[in-house]
Amino acid sequence: MAQTFLTYNLDLDQIADSGQVFRWLRLGDGRYLIPSGSRETEARQDGNRLYLSCSEEDAPFWHSYFDLDTDYGRIIRSCRRIHDSYLNEAMKYGSGIRILRQDLWETIVTFLISQNNNIPRIQKIISRLCQSAGHFPSASEILQTDLSDKGLGYRDKYLKNAAECWQNGIHGCFDSICGVGPKVESCIRLYGCHDLSYAPVDTWMKRVISEDYGGRMPEWISGPYAGVCQQYVFYYKRKTASAC
Numbered sequence: 001m002a003q004t005f006l007t008y009n010l011d012l013d014q015i016a017d018s019g020q021v022f023r024w025l026r027l028g029d030g031r032y033l034i035p036s037g038s039r040e041t042e043a044r045q046d047g048n049r050l051y052l053s054c055s056e057e058d059a060p061f062w063h064s065y066f067d068l069d070t071d072y073g074r075i076i077r078s079c080r081r082i083h084d085s086y087l088n089e090a091m092k093y094g095s096g097i098r099i100l101r102q103d104l105w106e107t108i109v110t111f112l113i114s115q116n117n118n119i120p121r122i123q124k125i126i127s128r129l130c131q132s133a134g135h136f137p138s139a140s141e142i143l144q145t146d147l148s149d150k151g152l153g154y155r156d157k158y159l160k161n162a163a164e165c166w167q168n169g170i171h172g173c174f175d176s177i178c179g180v181g182p183k184v185e186s187c188i189r190l191y192g193c194h195d196l197s198y199a200p201v202d203t204w205m206k207r208v209i210s211e212d213y214g215g216r217m218p219e220w221i222s223g224p225y226a227g228v229c230q231q232y233v234f235y236y237k238r239k240t241a242s243a244c
Contacts, residue, residue, distance in 0.1 A: 009072035011096020090236035107192030139163035190227040199230035
């Protein structure tokens with residue numbers, strides 16, 4: 001059954017390429033297969049209308065997942081007051097990006113895998129983990145699984161430790177997990193906890209700071225919407241750099 005949502009500032013293609021998700025699958029014709037936890041939907045959009053193949057009972061879950069209660073137009077207008085020309089260009093270029101409300105456990109696992117890794121390889125590793133379990137593996141399944149053939153390398157011990165911490169109750173202390181440094185913790189807090197004040201500084205962001213801000217941290221990075229601004233700038237830098 002298809003559910004229809006009226007949306008603004010949402011572009012599936014931009015979100016898919018924004019670096020915050022690794023499990024979306026492009027089906028062609030603008031359609032995506034989108035898994036989250038034990039749920040799955042097929043999504044497509046036509047202008048401001050988002051069409052999801054899900055039951056009426058599951059519609060509130062996906063409404064929350066796409067963060068449809070948040071007015072991103074208002075966020076953009078607020079960030080324009082900073083008078084940052086590079087950020088303004090990035091916001092115009094990627095205005096369809098939203099911060100998804102992702103499953104916290106899934107976010108921890110995927111961003112532990114993401115460190116010092118490229119996106120195609122991250123996706124292959126996550127696919128192997130999911131194929132082995134038949135779904136995204138729980139913490140208890142990670143502890144019971146031989147991870148040596150999943151292509152994780154040194155990260156396999158990080159996942160085992162994360163699963164132990166999860167079962168013992170993390171209570172927001174993500175830096176207690178092996179392999180979680182400042183960048184990965186920022187990703188977890190932004191994408192898994194939806195704390196929009198966190199802005200992960202990865203290789204692309206370091207390039208932005210060096211090449212476009214003269215080596216200085218931008219003003220917006222300490223603001224309440226730092227994570228949203230980071231997504232706009234990250235996406236803009238990657239897309240325009242690859243087009244050169």
